[in-house]
Amino acid sequence: MGTIIEASATATAHRRPFAPGALKLADAAARSCLERAHRSAEELDLLINAGVYHDRILSEPAFASLIQEDIGANPGHPPGAGHGTFSFDVCNGACGLLTGIHLADGLLASGAVELAMVVASDMDPQPGVSEGFGFPAVGGAVLLSAEDSRAGFTAFQFATFPEFAQLFGSYVDWQEDARRGLAHHGRNVLTVEIADSYAAQALECAASTARELAAAQTLDLGEVDLLLATASVPGFADALARRLGVPAERVAAPAEGLARAHTAAPAVALESVALPAMRTALFVSAGAGITVAAALYRG
Amino acid sequence: MEKSRASVHRGGRWMALEGGAGSPPGGGSCTSRFVGIGASVPERRLSTDELMASTKHRTHIELERLTGIRERHVVGEGEDSHTLALGAARDALAHAGCAAEDLDVLIVSSISRYFGGLRLRLEPPMSVSLKEALGAARAVSFDLSNACAGMMTGVFILNDLIRQGRIRRGMVVSGEYISQLGHNAAREVRTVMSKQLASLTLGDAGAAAILERAPEGAPGIEVAGFTTLSEHSRLCVAFPAKIGRGASMYTDARMIHKVAIEDSLPLLREALDQAGLEFDEIDYLIPHQTSARAIKKGMRQLSESIGVAPKHVVVTVDELGNTASTTHFVALRRYLEEGRFAEGDRVMCLSLASGLEVGVVIFKVDQLVGRYGHDH
Numbered sequence: 318m319g320t321i322i323e324a325s326a327t328a329t330a331h332r333r334p335f336a337p338g339a340l341k342l343a344d345a346a347a348r349s350c351l352e353r354a355h356r357s358a359e360e361l362d363l364l365i366n367a368g369v370y371h372d373r374i375l376s377e378p379a380f381a382s383l384i385q386e387d388i389g390a391n392p393g394h395p396p397g398a399g400h401g402t403f404s405f406d407v408c409n410g411a412c413g414l415l416t417g418i419h420l421a422d423g424l425l426a427s428g429a430v431e432l433a434m435v436v437a438s439d440m441d442p443q444p445g446v447s448e449g450f451g452f453p454a455v456g457g458a459v460l461l462s463a464e465d466s467r468a469g470f471t472a473f474q475f476a477t478f479p480e481f482a483q484l485f486g487s488y489v490d491w492q493e494d495a496r497r498g499l500a501h502h503g504r505n506v507l508t509v510e511i512a513d514s515y516a517a518q519a520l521e522c523a524a525s526t527a528r529e530l531a532a533a534q535t536l537d538l539g540e541v542d543l544l545l546a547t548a549s550v551p552g553f554a555d556a557l558a559r560r561l562g563v564p565a566e567r568v569a570a571p572a573e574g575l576a577r578a579h580t581a582a583p584a585v586a587l588e589s590v591a592l593p594a595m596r597t598a599l600f601v602s603a604g605a606g607i608t609v610a611a612a613l614y615r616g
Numbered sequence: 617m618e619k620s621r622a623s624v625h626r627g628g629r630w631m632a633l634e635g636g637a638g639s640p641p642g643g644g645s646c647t648s649r650f651v652g653i654g655a656s657v658p659e660r661r662l663s664t665d666e667l668m669a670s671t672k673h674r675t676h677i678e679l680e681r682l683t684g685i686r687e688r689h690v691v692g693e694g695e696d697s698h699t700l701a702l703g704a705a706r707d708a709l710a711h712a713g714c715a716a717e718d719l720d721v722l723i724v725s726s727i728s729r730y731f732g733g734l735r736l737r738l739e740p741p742m743s744v745s746l747k748e749a750l751g752a753a754r755a756v757s758f759d760l761s762n763a764c765a766g767m768m769t770g771v772f773i774l775n776d777l778i779r780q781g782r783i784r785r786g787m788v789v790s791g792e793y794i795s796q797l798g799h800n801a802a803r804e805v806r807t808v809m810s811k812q813l814a815s816l817t818l819g820d821a822g823a824a825a826i827l828e829r830a831p832e833g834a835p836g837i838e839v840a841g842f843t844t845l846s847e848h849s850r851l852c853v854a855f856p857a858k859i860g861r862g863a864s865m866y867t868d869a870r871m872i873h874k875v876a877i878e879d880s881l882p883l884l885r886e887a888l889d890q891a892g893l894e895f896d897e898i899d900y901l902i903p904h905q906t907s908a909r910a911i912k913k914g915m916r917q918l919s920e921s922i923g924v925a926p927k928h929v930v931v932t933v934d935e936l937g938n939t940a941s942t943t944h945f946v947a948l949r950r951y952l953e954e955g956r957f958a959e960g961d962r963v964m965c966l967s968l969a970s971g972l973e974v975g976v977v978i979f980k981v982d983q984l985v986g987r988y989g990h991d992h
Contacts, residue, residue, distance in 0.1 A: 370738070374738075375855050376736075385849070401632075407761075409741050427779065429634050488736060491734065606739075
């Protein structure tokens, strides 16, 4: 019995007729994911949001609770029977989606929940004001449940490399600005800083973590028939495949324009994959910290 | 991490619940228990009189009479969310009798993530630097965010992982530097109807809780459960301020209090039923600390509806203010230090937080009593 991916979906800004925000993208991805799995929102027991850059840089409530209300996942407690939905946010940068899957895997295994969704979306919350924000506007969702006959996610590996923390950082800080006629002579501004050396270092960290996972699971990396690797920088998956000895044709490639996808990147990678064909898939995400999350999935 | 699985059956419960009579079969055979509670409360105090004297407008708001909050502690030079969390984590480790390298999981659940003054850090997560500062080399680390229910959510997750035998020991920690929301609100609040009124109740604090697998037969967490009533998700929102450094929070305080009490009643019953307990079998109820008046009114309403009341309701908000995600564990740490608990006492922590999050954790304090210098 294992945690399996029932469906995944993404939503991008350019296909939407409305002026989107990260919330709309998350809502759209979540709805699309449920639709693909022929599930209704009421069936959801658990909703985890792993997105970082969302509307108004909201710190409270959990962004997941807004998504839950928008998609109609048991927003109120009617008298009588039924089951509710529990929502919260995971904040682990580009590794957030895999971290959310890891937590959902635990709660599915214990039976505390039966159907879980992990959602992530990012969009510049301050267009024209923020500095260094280069991630595409995209949302992603992954729907998970427990199934007796399949292994699903069989192992997770996490690692942090704090010695490289300065290579990728983002913060909100007050910038004095009297020139623009702002009433309060300044504003809180989002800044994202990614050093040129981040990509190479993330690759090193990801490769070592993936090898640790393989060793712990006695997995020959040559057996991996699908590599889904993300680090918010273009070319990362191909470079990691070369490093690990995974043939190039077994790498899930993101759609055009989404190579820099951030927290939703694993869902973006899943878009190019036929889920039933996944036999031994290796997920690897790297992000600020440097933090690496890796997971082995057996379809 | 080790993995174990069993067949899944959610039953007819509204909350995601673990433990107790109706526990799902996959929940595992282990019991988790609190083994160390830590807190870090800044020395500097700010009285409600001082705060209200700093308002830009003449408000005529009698905040102390309305909330019962006399003062709150606020950060001093060099303190922020990170230092508060770190101090609390070290305090918890000291009382738990274990080392940071014994932690399998480290969860940081702060709403406020300020480093170096009022710079809000989004990435890397705070857990990376805390893990390094503590030396928790083996721990899987991540941040989560669930408003004032953040630490309780972390407890819910750790309890799940420990019960299944996936991990042996974990910590959830939070540092809340939120008094700055009060300073921002003081510049804008005009009347008692202001949606920023609740910001004036906030205080700074860090808290940490360490959970571990209990020896066979030993008491621990009896029931842990959560749900989100998201139809109320927009009643309290916070984001970076428009008027200066830090954040602003806008709350429909009356409505959120009303729905929190009304809607939590059946959920509280559900958790008690799962544990096979009556409300008066709870020795100490620790609710989220918003205001002394709101707590008294809310607990009276809940007790009247259920028909019986817990033996004691813990109130620390009068001296500490609302310290957001840390309130339950700062209160627990204080009561442990004051020697209020006896072995065998049963505690219920009740989260009612923006979202609307409703969370319950029921446990026995046995193993904690005596670790804080008060053997009974």
